[in-house]
Amino acid sequence: MATPVVRVHDVEVGYGATPVCPPVAFTVDAGRAVALVGANGSGKSTVLKTVLGLLTPLAGRVEVLGRPVDEREPEFRREVAGVLDDDAYFPALTVAEHLYLTARGHGVLDARDRVAELLTEFGLAEHAQALPVALSSGQRRRLLLAAGFARPRSLLVLDEPEQRLDRGMRARLAERLRAETAAGGAVLLATHDAELVREVCDAAVHIDDRAVEHVTADEAAARIARVVL
Numbered sequence: 001m002a003t004p005v006v007r008v009h010d011v012e013v014g015y016g017a018t019p020v021c022p023p024v025a026f027t028v029d030a031g032r033a034v035a036l037v038g039a040n041g042s043g044k045s046t047v048l049k050t051v052l053g054l055l056t057p058l059a060g061r062v063e064v065l066g067r068p069v070d071e072r073e074p075e076f077r078r079e080v081a082g083v084l085d086d087d088a089y090f091p092a093l094t095v096a097e098h099l100y101l102t103a104r105g106h107g108v109l110d111a112r113d114r115v116a117e118l119l120t121e122f123g124l125a126e127h128a129q130a131l132p133v134a135l136s137s138g139q140r141r142r143l144l145l146a147a148g149f150a151r152p153r154s155l156l157v158l159d160e161p162e163q164r165l166d167r168g169m170r171a172r173l174a175e176r177l178r179a180e181t182a183a184g185g186a187v188l189l190a191t192h193d194a195e196l197v198r199e200v201c202d203a204a205v206h207i208d209d210r211a212v213e214h215v216t217a218d219e220a221a222a223r224i225a226r227v228v229l
């Protein structure tokens with residue numbers, strides 16, 4: 001059997017010594033998308049940061065592509081693209097320069113073409129020469145997401161990618177993510193968007209302070225829609 005892209009073994013996550021949720025266990029295979037769902041503060045972002053190697057697990061083990069996570073390893077950084085909920089920009093680089101730098105930094109040879117495609121797809125073409133400060137919050141979010149797609153990757157980790165996106169952009173993002181898994185990529189995302197879960201994900205993990213439950217994507221979407229979360 002193929003090695004999962006992500007394997008989370010009974011992992012406790014948190015800040016300091018206290019876990020923020022019960023132990024979490026799940027896998028994400030190549031060509032699959034898994035959603036983390038749960039109420040605000042349930043621990044989704046903390047799990048994602050742990051998978052990205054930005055936090056050390058308090059217990060258990062996280063493996064990406066069969067190896068323990070170490071974000072300092074070039075191989076890990078080559079394979080894993082993360083888009084978190086932090087506005088991390090170079091203030092003096094334009095939109096196009098951000099995307100170009102990301103693509104070239106990861107060895108993309110036809111970076112100019114890739115950037116042109118992404119600018120169009122993410123509705124940023126008119127703002128290609130703008131600095132981040134001159135963008136709306138939704139446009140800055142589009143830029144961050146586009147940067148995630150500007151580089152090669154086996155695993156895409158997204159924290160609430162739907163945030164601040166309008167309906168049209170959410171639909172294009174769902175399409176993009178379906179193409180990602182169809183091409184063999186793995187996607188792990190935290191979300192409060194029922195449609196995104198239903199349209200993109202193969203499975204979901206529902207986190208709350210009492211239990212971590214594996215549910216189908218439809219069940220996760222139904223829970224979000226019923227405002228159970």
Ligand SMILES: Nc1ncnc2c1ncn2[C@@H]1O[C@H](COP(=O)(O)OP(=O)(O)OP(=O)(O)O)[C@@H](O)[C@H]1O
Binds near residue numbers: 020038041
């Ligand atoms: N840097 C931090 N230091 C200490 N505690 C934190 C830190 N970041 C988050 N927490 C706490 O960890 C818990 C889980 O937060 P987390 O951000 O993982 O939740 P979430 O499920 O992603 O929530 P949301 O849906 O609101 O994004 C919360 O109680 C939060 O207050």
